[in-house]
Amino acid sequence: MNDHPSTDPSRRDFLALVGRGALWVTAGVTIVALLRYLSFTEPTPPQVFMLDEPSAYPLDTTTPVADGRAFIKHDERGLYAINATCTHLGCLVKQAQTGFECPCHGSQFTTTGAVTNGPATSPLKYAALSIDAAGKGPTAPRVILDLSQTVEASFRLAV
Ligand code: FES
Structure with missing residues (x-):
């Protein structure tokens, strides 16, 4: 033992x-x-959004869309989309009395996206809009927003 x-x-x-x-x-x-x-990478948020019919955005209105990532505006020349991503460090701007305001560091923009108060130095970008071709015909056409495409500030989607 x-x-x-x-x-x-x-x-x-x-x-x-x-x-x-x-x-x-x-x-x-x-x-x-x-x-x-x-190996972790941030999932890419969606960039293309099928919005409502053009009539959902009346003349002289500003409508937040795509979870606040853009604003659809309608002037006498048509619809256009302002990308809500602040050009300073990328926060989402909010609608304010005089246009747009960034909650992160206080940048302010006019209703058309021009900078009025820093620290941002560049205007808000304009995103591409188009009409859903498949929506033509029996169903009402709908507006498509593509946040991955930046367009000139003069761009308008005729409606
Ligand atoms: S991210 Fe908008 S002011 Fe800094």
């Missing part, structure tokens, strides 16, 4: 094997977690 079980070679070998196994499992889990962390 053995009075010192901890010195039993088979038990010591077994404990050493379990210890090494635990180390390998821990190392594997750590490496997998590290690889997942390093």
Whole structure:
């Protein structure tokens, strides 16, 4: 009979094997977690939105669309879209008394997106609008907003 079980070679070998196994499992889990962390990329938010019919945007109105990421405006020449992404550091501007205002650092823009107060130095961008071709015919055509496309400030979608 053995009075010192901890010195039993088979038990010591077994404990050493379990210890090494635990180390390998821990190392594997750590490496997998590290690889997942390093390969993480922000999911790209949608850029194209099927909006309402053109008649949903009456003359002289400003309508927030696409979860506040753009504003559809309608003047005498047609519809246009102002991208709500602040040109300073990318926060979403909000409608204000005199146009648009950024809640992050206070930049202010006119109703047409020109800068009136920094720190932003560039005007808000205009996004592309088009009419859903498939919507022509029995169903009413709808406005399509494409935030990935920047257009000239003079662009208007005739309605
Ligand atoms: S992100 Fe708009 S003012 Fe800084």
